[in-house]
Amino acid sequence: MELCEFTEGRAKIEVPKFEKVTAKTPVFYNPKMEFSRDISVSVMKTLKIKDQGKVLDGLSGSGIRGIRYMLESGTEVFFNDHNPVAVSLIEKNLKLNSLEATVTKSDFNHIYGKFEVVDIDPFGSPVRFLDGAFRLLKNNSYLFLTATDTSALTGAHKDSCRRKYDAIPLKSSFTHELAVRILIGKVVRNAAKYNFALRPILSYTKEHFIRAYFEIKYGKEKTNNALNNIGFALNCKCGYRRLTNEFNPDCPFCRQKVSFSHPLWISKIKDREFVSSCVKEYEALDFLGKKPLELLKTVENEIDAPLFYDIHELTHIYKTKIPKTEEMIKRLKEIGFNASATHFSSVSVKTDAEINDVLRCLDG
Numbered sequence: 610m611e612l613c614e615f616t617e618g619r620a621k622i623e624v625p626k627f628e629k630v631t632a633k634t635p636v637f638y639n640p641k642m643e644f645s646r647d648i649s650v651s652v653m654k655t656l657k658i659k660d661q662g663k664v665l666d667g668l669s670g671s672g673i674r675g676i677r678y679m680l681e682s683g684t685e686v687f688f689n690d691h692n693p694v695a696v697s698l699i700e701k702n703l704k705l706n707s708l709e710a711t712v713t714k715s716d717f718n719h720i721y722g723k724f725e726v727v728d729i730d731p732f733g734s735p736v737r738f739l740d741g742a743f744r745l746l747k748n749n750s751y752l753f754l755t756a757t758d759t760s761a762l763t764g765a766h767k768d769s770c771r772r773k774y775d776a777i778p779l780k781s782s783f784t785h786e787l788a789v790r791i792l793i794g795k796v797v798r799n800a801a802k803y804n805f806a807l808r809p810i811l812s813y814t815k816e817h818f819i820r821a822y823f824e825i826k827y828g829k830e831k832t833n834n835a836l837n838n839i840g841f842a843l844n845c846k847c848g849y850r851r852l853t854n855e856f857n858p859d860c861p862f863c864r865q866k867v868s869f870s871h872p873l874w875i876s877k878i879k880d881r882e883f884v885s886s887c888v889k890e891y892e893a894l895d896f897l898g899k900k901p902l903e904l905l906k907t908v909e910n911e912i913d914a915p916l917f918y919d920i921h922e923l924t925h926i927y928k929t930k931i932p933k934t935e936e937m938i939k940r941l942k943e944i945g946f947n948a949s950a951t952h953f954s955s956v957s958v959k960t961d962a963e964i965n966d967v968l969r970c971l972d973g
């Protein structure tokens with residue numbers, strides 16, 4: 610097997626030579642996901658999981674993610690992959706970086722032990738690893754996960770979303786936020802049967818993937834409270850939208866029937882203070898990429914208002930000129946609302962204003 614070397618962050622790794630990134634290579638490595646790994650390093654640094662903490666890189670591939678956690682945030686990492694070729698490559702890559710760690714060749718769902726952090730970075734959907742992950746987690750631990758099946762979560766493949774996430778997706782201008790919320794909703798509901806209350810501390814979407822980070826607490830009461838944050842997203846042709854746990858099919862503004870997505874997470878999708886700490890940790894690591902930091906800062910400054918308004922969509926419906934995103938944010942603030950940009954879409958605003966007040970800010 611011919612190998613080639615990559616440098617990413619502080620790590621050097623060898624992977625099988627490839628022409629294009631595909632799940633069919635003997636051991637998977639996608640250089641583009643450096644973006645997600647850079648952010649994960651800042652998350653790990655923020656959580657201060659040090660020597661005492663055990664981190665599981667449960668679907669390691671080449672080992673790049675775990676190796677970077679070890680080198681860049683000083684955590685103890687356990688590696689696992691069911692592919693024997695990956696396992697020998699992880700061992701080789703650990704040596705290449707002068708590191709020592711436990712590497713197992715197991716099906717993820719058969720790993721045993723308890724961990725402070727479990728990271729699931731699969732091909733496609735993480736759902737088939739959730740039960741396995743909750744066996745490995747405990748009170749005050751963290752779950753990190755990636756989903757690359759955005760076609761299911763965004764409703765392009767509706768049946769696939771129903772099968773994997775037990776949810777009805779909805780195509781809309783805010784589809785990508787709904788995708789994140791459907792994913793979070795599924796993880797929270799799955800955790801509930803183990804009396805685990807999950808809270809997303811950071812989540813974002815970028816091109817073909819979603820990444821979400823959860824804090825885990827054990828307890829029936831806390832879990833019941835977490836489940837209260839599962840509900841509906843409503844969307845009307847007039848621009849009205851809402852996250853709610855009370856379904857009402859009639860739009861309060863124009864009385865048309867709304868379309869909906871359900872069940873999904875209707876509460877905050879990040880903890881602002883936590884994201885601010887990630888930004889600080891990120892800035893201190895000057896070898897990390899600039900683009901992920903930009904995204905992290907946009908997420909940090911996103912107000913926690915549910916969903917967002919796509920300015921192009923509204924100007925299309927109401928046949929007005931298109932104001933700039935910054936101009937819309939300024940106008941909304943001038944009339945007393947909170948507003949911000951959103952990483953989900955550069956032509957959209959997040960605001961606590963309802964559609965009637967948003968329309969007041971469009972060009973006449």
Ligand SMILES: C[S@@+](CC[C@H](N)C(=O)[O-])C[C@H]1O[C@@H](n2cnc3c(N)ncnc32)[C@H](O)[C@@H]1O
Nearest residue numbers: 637668669670674690691692716717730731732
């Ligand atoms: C997307 S790759 C991981 C990429 C890696 N985390 C990175 O950052 O480059 C998914 C990995 O999961 C492994 N895998 C798939 N199903 C598995 C299972 N049931 N148990 C253990 N490993 C599995 C595959 O062999 C593959 O290496």
Ligand SMILES: [Zn+2]
Nearest residue numbers: 845847860863
């Ligand atoms: Zn309406």
